Amino acid sequence: MTLDQWLLEPRLLPAADFARLCGASPAAVSRWRRGQIPAPEHMRQVWRVTRGAVRPSDFYGLPELEVAAKRMKTYGKAVNKTAIFMRLDTSSKPLKCPVKAW
Numbered sequence: 001m002t003l004d005q006w007l008l009e010p011r012l013l014p015a016a017d018f019a020r021l022c023g024a025s026p027a028a029v030s031r032w033r034r035g036q037i038p039a040p041e042h043m044r045q046v047w048r049v050t051r052g053a054v055r056p057s058d059f060y061g062l063p064e065l066e067v068a069a070k071r072m073k074t075y076g077k078a079v080n081k082t083a084i085f086m087r088l089d090t091s092s093k094p095l096k097c098p099v100k101a102w
Contacts (some may be wrong), residue, residue, distance in 0.1 A: 001053050001054055001058060002033075002054065002058055003029075003032050003050075003054050003058070003059075004033040004034075005036055005047060006050050006054050007029075007033065009031055013029075014064060014073055015029055015073055021045070021049045022049055023041075023042065023045055024038070024042055024045075028042070031092040032046075032059070037059045037060070038059065040056075043056045044058065
């Protein structure tokens, strides 16, 4: 959820109070709503004040963490299966342990 979406939902917390709780000016919050990325300390405060509804990844337009983790898990299995046949050097010894996805 973006910060703009969160602030547009019916709440008891006006944008000016949200800015005060985040330790920022209302002008800064307005810039964040329009796409400027806040400093890391403000991102932590946004996450805290919104109770996790607005995450740092939301400012970057990144996919949901769960979706990314699922994709990496699938990719990691393919990497592990192929890594058995890879070699670290020109010797004929195969890898003793498969390479894990990062």
